[in-house]
Amino acid sequence: MGSKILNGLVYLSTILTFGALGFLVLYILFNGVQYLTPSLFEWTYTTQNVSMMPALITTLYVVLGTLFIATPIGVFTGFYLVDYANRDNKIVKAISMATDTLAGIPSIIYGLFGMLFFVIFLGLQFSLLAGILTVTIMTLPVIIRATEEALIATGMPIRQASYALGAGKLRTLFKVVLPMAMPGILSGVILATGKVIGETAALMFTLGTATLLPQSLLASGRTLSLHMFILSGEGHNVNEAYATAVVLLLFVLVINGLSTFISKRLSKGGK
């Protein structure tokens, strides 16, 4: 009797989870696809035709810029924490605590910080650079944690095997440990990408909301999420907002698919 109830609950929660996802996706597709016209992909944005093309390209700029800065810093911090620092060292504890805290801070706080520090104090104005730097700080913990976990998961025996053959630390790390940890690190990077794509609060006051395609690092722009937020907020372009949501959704699906594909490929290959 008890197990039947439990079984029922398991099924119910499965249905609820999938139902919620399915409903959300279908709802957006239903409301959005019909407005997904070619004119929405024109190069320039006008008040008559709220093209999402500049926002689409700006999103790519922000993602690439962020990953360009955050990936090396995050990955090397992970290396340091796992393979160089002594685990009980005060600096390590401080970095770990900082990482956890950064991960838990609401993104609007990053937005506020970015505005006060990058936009005003450093005088970057609303710009690609200010936006990228702000979300870089935001995504660092994701990449650091993923790298740390991936490195730890490779384990001590494999390192010992390499050291025992007379290999030094760098060789051990780059030739043995890193190839094994790569899928984990990559999925962290992809997770960070997802986070950037979905971000609005941290970008609104740093990247700004300009409708043009930014021509330099110091120009303002808007990402797809921001674009959608503003369209739906203004009230008279709700249909286009739904169309933008469809594109965002596709983005996220592609990224998720890519991450699964890459980690499967890498962990199978492992040569």
Place this chain on the structure above:
Amino acid sequence: MVTQPKIKVEDLKLWYGDFRALHGVDLDINENEVTAFIGPSGCGKSTFIKTLNRMNDLIPYARVEGKVELDGQDIYSKKMDLNNLRKKVGMVFQQPNPFPKSIYDNIAYGPRTHGVKKKSELDEIVERSLRQAAIWDEVKDHLDRNALSISGGQQQRICIARALAVEPEVLLMDEPTSALDPISTAKIEELVSELKQEYTIVMVTHNMQQASRISDRTAFFLNGHIIETDQTRKIFTNPNQEETENYISGRFG
């Protein structure tokens, strides 16, 4: 005739933080012999074997005092090149730990580390090492297969071949068969008896029959001390110390 021992250990002490794991160990290890370390769990034999190629350097709170000499050279001196020491003193671990790479790349990793680049030279080293480890016939047709895809016993022989590929002088084996089935164990024991022609072998074992079958000398460890070292035959038939007698007759351990 008294020859110089390959490895000479004098008054070696080791602490893990405040815990003292070795209390002044003295031991001579002779060239081209198999020296076995026996003793109950936690007696310090695995800790001790790791001091011979300084693997204990990897443990943050381990601290060593005393002297370990390899061919008369102090391996804990500042002048010692750690990577070169480990090239000379190879190690095989309790759990087979091949890299998740092809069999070929596993064996070639060590030589590549020490600067061998030529394909023909590497091919030769790989074949020779695999033959020495008595696994060539089993794997020669699929050297490109991932080393993790073969059986545990084969993996351990791959690890032995990998250690031999850098042409060590001493081979340390830390319970190399404790994770293996009896048939694989027999193969490795046979292998060890052959390898001692060319190498000096030091082996930790939990299995007293194994020690008596394949070693020339045996050291009995207890609570971080060596209680007795002697010819294996002597240790197992007529030990000098009562504790040794009690241990080998199975009264504790």
